[in-house]
Amino acid sequence: FAAEQQFWTGRPFPVRLYPSQKRGFTSSIQTILAEKDSDFSREAIKDQKLIRRIRQELLDDDSHFRITATALETFQNCPFHYLLERAVGLCEQVYQPVLLEPREFGELMHRVLQSFYTEIIESEKRLAPSKLELYREMVERCVAAVISSYERCRPVPIKEVFRELGRRAEELAMAHIKVELKQMPAEVILFAEKRLGLLWAEEGICLSGKIDRISRTVSEAQDGYTLVDYKKKNIPAQKKIFGPAPVSFQMPFYLYLM
Incomplete structure (x- = not known):
């Protein structure tokens, strides 16, 4: 190396x-x-066939250039990476993990929390400390349903390993709920996995994003919305998110869409 x-x-x-x-x-x-015939990291793309292919990948059904927070971060970190992955469709080879890839487990957790909070939204819209055991039963049911759906769609690890993943998902979901009960007791939960969009028709651009959860605080002291984005680690400080050179576009992008 x-x-x-x-x-x-x-x-x-x-x-x-x-x-x-x-x-x-x-x-x-x-x-x-080896020396390349075309180096798109240094030269403008002139091949019309390739340009048409790239447009197909980057434009939506209404011919609007769709921009997401993730796409912005990818482009900021490496424009060439953005070109290869988003436009040309040349992604890094991913091999089947022995157990479960962290990103895949993160998607599983998103589905569990979406299922749980959808039930809350359809009933009381708030969490109550007195119903913690009820929430535990709901989480167990949500995890079982998500895992059952997962098993139908993908190859799965051996049963003992997958059972442990289910237990871990239940543990993380309950830890999340307990923190929310402590930190956000007055929140009215409005949406789970809410997709928002903003169209700039004249520029032919559509901004799009999916927010993990949207809540609202209604009290004498405060009245406003709370945007929740699930993260397990690598959480940047507020000044690094909302400063002049943000390390992540995600939350500022979502606030702009709101």
Whole structure:
């Protein structure tokens, strides 16, 4: 790895290499290190066929350029990555995980919480500390339903492993509910997984995003909306989100859509 870094940065390169390094670089010279006919990281795209293909990927059914918070972050971090993944459709190869990929488990948790809060919205719209055991039963039911649906759509790990994932999902959901009861006791829950959009017709652009949950605080001291985005880790500080150079577009983007 250190030798590869030296090669890419133009620093003095070791004369002697391990056999595996020699094989790797010999292969790379003919592929990734070879001079390209077109370098879209440096040159404008002129191929009309490719431009039409890219437009098909980036425009919605009404021919509006659809922009999401995730797409904005991808472009900010690496425009070439955005071009390859979003426009051309060349994604990184993902191999089947032995257990369950963290992103996939995150999607499972989103579905569990969506199912739980949809039930709350259809009934009382608020959480009550006195009903914690009822919420536990609801969570168990939601987890069972989501896992059953998951099993019908995808290959699953062995039963013992999947049972442990279900237990972990129940544990995380209950921890989330307890924190919400403590931190947001007066919230009226309005929407779960709410999709919002804003059309700039003259520019041919559509801003689109899906908010994990929207609640509202109604009291003498406060009246406003709360946007909730589920995160397990890597939560940036408020000043890094709403500063002049935000590390994440997600919450400012959602607030703009609201």
